[in-house]
Amino acid sequence: DVVMTQSPLSLPVTLGQPASISCRSSQSLVYSDGNTYLHWFQQRPGQSPRRLIYKVSNRDSGVPDRFSGSGSGTDFTLKISRVEAEDVGVYYCMQTTHWPPNFGQGTKVEIK
Amino acid sequence: QVQLQESGPGLVKPSETLSLTCTVSSGSISDFYWGWIRQPPGKGLELIGYIYYSGSTHYNPSLKSRVTISVDTSNNQFSLKLSSVTAADTAAYYCARGEVFLWFGIRLSSFDIWGQGTMVTVSS
Numbered sequence: 355d356v357v358m359t360q361s362p363l364s365l366p367v368t369l370g371q372p373a374s375i376s377c378r379s380s381q382s383l384v385y386s387d388g389n390t391y392l393h394w395f396q397q398r399p400g401q402s403p404r405r406l407i408y409k410v411s412n413r414d415s416g417v418p419d420r421f422s423g424s425g426s427g428t429d430f431t432l433k434i435s436r437v438e439a440e441d442v443g444v445y446y447c448m449q450t451t452h453w454p455p456n457f458g459q460g461t462k463v464e465i466k
Numbered sequence: 467q468v469q470l471q472e473s474g475p476g477l478v479k480p481s482e483t484l485s486l487t488c489t490v491s492s493g494s495i496s497d498f499y500w501g502w503i504r505q506p507p508g509k510g511l512e513l514i515g516y517i518y519y520s521g522s523t524h525y526n527p528s529l530k531s532r533v534t535i536s537v538d539t540s541n542n543q544f545s546l547k548l549s550s551v552t553a554a555d556t557a558a559y560y561c562a563r564g565e566v567f568l569w570f571g572i573r574l575s576s577f578d579i580w581g582q583g584t585m586v587t588v589s590s
Contacts, residue, residue, distance in 0.1 A: 457511040
């Protein structure tokens with residue numbers, strides 16, 4: 355199975371400051387169709403996961419533009435340009451390129 | 467906006483079968499994958515498996531021997547059965563819609579819409 359490794363696992367941030375989460379895969383996530391099936395989810399406390407970004411860098415409808423995704427191959431990043439209080443929660447990357455699809459361990463974002 | 471709602475018992479006895487249903491509202495069950503993902507308390511997310519509206523299934527190898535996912539297109543529902551449960555199966559169970567793409571077959575792209583989840587405890 356592909357191993358998805360996120361870092362850091364805990365990220366204390368100051369309101370208004372940027373935040374960055376890394377997701378690395380043990381194999382390239384480029385599929386044979388040329389697309390990269392790496393996605394990001396946000397799980398606020400007590401809520402179900404919500405997709406923020408699909409296929410590396412495509413923001414879902416209604417997701418604030420302070421969230422952005424980037425990367426290629428095996429190395430991916432989710433960035434929050436200016437953290438707001440509502441961004442507190444756990445963020446997961448997920449790959450669907452290889453079988454079975456799986457998630458990273460999650461990164462907990464909290465306010466300092 | 468499509469909504470998903472899980473339903474089923476919140477308590478299951480060890481060795482019995484966990485059964486959950488996900489009802490899809492405000493949208494068609496056609497042309498998508500429909501999946502189940504679980505999350506043990508305080509832990510991360512694990513894919514259980516998913517089913518295409520036509521009935522083809524994909525199960526995580528780690529659970530394959532115990533999992534059955536089925537779809538009822540007439541009622542816009544799909545279901546999960548997990549047999550021989552133990553305390554390790556205690557988790558929040560989420561259903562989700564899977565977007566597809568065509569590449570020498572129908573492939574899962576990503577899960578875009580999730581239900582609110584239901585907590586299932588395995589205990590006698």
